[in-house]
Amino acid sequence: MIRRVLFRFRRWIIWGLLVVLFAPLALTVVYRFVPPPITPLMVIRLVEGQGLTRDWVSWDEISPHLKRAAVAAEDNLFCEHDGFDWGSLESAVKAYAEGRRAGGGSTISMQTAKNLFLWPKRSILRKVLELPLTTALEVLWPKQRILEVYLNIAEWGPGIYGVEAAARANFRTSAKDLSLRQASQLVAVLPSPLNWRANPPGDYVAGRAATIRKRVGQLGPLLDCIGG
Template identity: 45%
Template sequence: MSKSGKTNKRRNNGVRKFFKITGIVFLLLFVISILFPVIYKWVNPPVTPLMLIRKVDKGYSIEHEWRDLDRISPYMVQCAVSSEDNNFLGHNGFDYGAIEKAIEESESGKRRRGASTISQQTAKNVFLWPRSSWFRKGLEAYFTFLIEHIWSKERIMEVYLNVIEMGPGIYGAEAAAQHYYHTDAAHLTQQQSALITACYPAPLHRDPSRPTSYLKKRAAQIIHNARCIGKIDFEEETIKKARQRYEAREEMRRAKKKKRQ
């Protein structure tokens, strides 16, 4: 074999080896990405990337005590759905109507409306970092798909209310209840739950125990909407009916959109 032939063979072997190693790395990452959602179906996440990032970047301590959902005030569940995701029980992780509305408002120059569901926020809070990018958004969609298919809606809500940032170094309903109101998560009132929830968009700059006029107004809106929604439960029949209602609304939305076109 000529010298050039040997060189080409080595080069081809090197290329094949590179693609083989790359394939193995991606396979391992894929397996790990599924493994953690499966583990967290039963095991409570001990810490999240955001907790560690805040500790390193800002020096915050970590106030965090896990509570099962039955030890968290139902008002917290109700206010979370009222404020963040009215269609939580009905959608599959993505509220397409809310996404479309957010895009339309953004294009028309109106104030941008948040369209992230509780499922998306949970996926971001548990597995990813806070800084937004298209890459992170893609991963967020991927992990949202995973937890919607691996976890129950009840588990998603339980994890959400235990890891969400509720103040500087404060994570979850129990830590927030103790820090702001010197009580436990099970005994939070509707007003307290609404004020905590009203702080979600900017928890580092708002204090539910010393609410501004804006926070009071926002809390009142959350309570009004919560009363319209009613009690939240996670029975199979309730979720089935919620999905049917959501699908019916989506069909109507698509039909109206088609007519406009």
């Protein structure tokens, strides 16, 4: 009897591990073509009572200004790297090991993997899990799909997900019609969307947005994978 129970328990563990290992890979293949219906962060915020406002828009319905501003703000080497900015990641790991705040090191690809499959709270475990998930995105998706999904599932404010909802909430316009100034103000709040506002922007957000606009003009070929 005990042996039978142990056998079943072991089988459940094996099946559980297989699901944990292969479910994200299967979903990555599906999400290459299908908009993700919901993410762990959205569920967490719903439980916290923040609501959920979101309207998926395709690549062609997103302003080129926003695409460029997002790369300029979040990941200058997005078009060049394989999912990881190893220099920044190494600096972040050293900072964490030394007990300092480990900022930086997270690319748009890594943030997309995290937002799709993982939880928001920082931890070594989450960072380790981001590595294979990010690699899968880079292998199975083109760069434009990664950025498209990122912009559609990112948190832009309390209960606001995706750039279409963010554009309408902040500027009463569509994601497609965002100007460079509006786009830069939106992406300027991404590091802390629950604490900063895109419109009207505070002094810090306004200054960061101005820096982003300047950087967009400087990146040149580093924006080639985004296109028009």
